Amino acid sequence: MTLAAGKILEGTVVNITNFGAFVEIEGKTGLVHISEVADSFVKDIREHLSEQDKVKVKVISIDDNGKISLSIKQANVKKKSVKPVEVEWGTEKKKANTANFEDIMSRFLKDSEERQQDYKKNQEFKGRSKKSF
Template sequence: MPIEEGKIVDGVVANITKFGAFVQLSGGKTGLVHISEIADTYIKDINSYLKEKQEVKVKILNIDKDGRINLSIKQAQEVKKSTRPVEIDWQQEFKKSQSGSFEDRLSRFMKESEEKLQEFMKNRESKRNGGYSRKGDFAQR
């Protein structure tokens, strides 16, 4: 099977380093999966994600002019989440917002606004104090 950019192929982890893992592809070629291309999360220790001789699916990102192959495990994984936007029935949403009298809608709006403002002020105050909610907390720690 020829090695081409963009293809997803099977491989076996041949060697693990601090900066990534070398994966043996079919045909005897070896490519590098950089640490940033192993998972979507921060990786401190590659050994917690991969083991030598482990079979993995990799996507061939590119092959440079010197023949080095750059691979990605995270891009080879199937996208499980739907990338399609959520359908919203705007007519239904409009009808919901129009239910009740003007006074009811105004009172609901005022209540929601007050809650949002209180949450905003609470977050702003905690950031201003370096994460502490009261001035006394800082002195006690």
């Protein structure tokens, strides 16, 4: 089996450092950065992993020099099932929504007319004050 980005494999933790863990997969060693160990913040990696642990990892990338980047948290992501939304198509709710809509529109029109009147008064006042100079 060849290593490729996106593959999920099982490996063994061979070394732990402050910045991550080295995991051996298919005879090669890759790095799981500390930010890729768990979904939550990891202050001390040794609280999550120890040497010789068997872990499931996802190959994130393999660069030109052969360095392998791995992720434990991406390998353990479970797909969430999407449930369809239930919609009630009753006519009672439509009437209630239109009544609310009509109330909202009448309030909007009232506020809009008041604002227009204030704006016109303000413009008239500005026009008068410019003439006096």
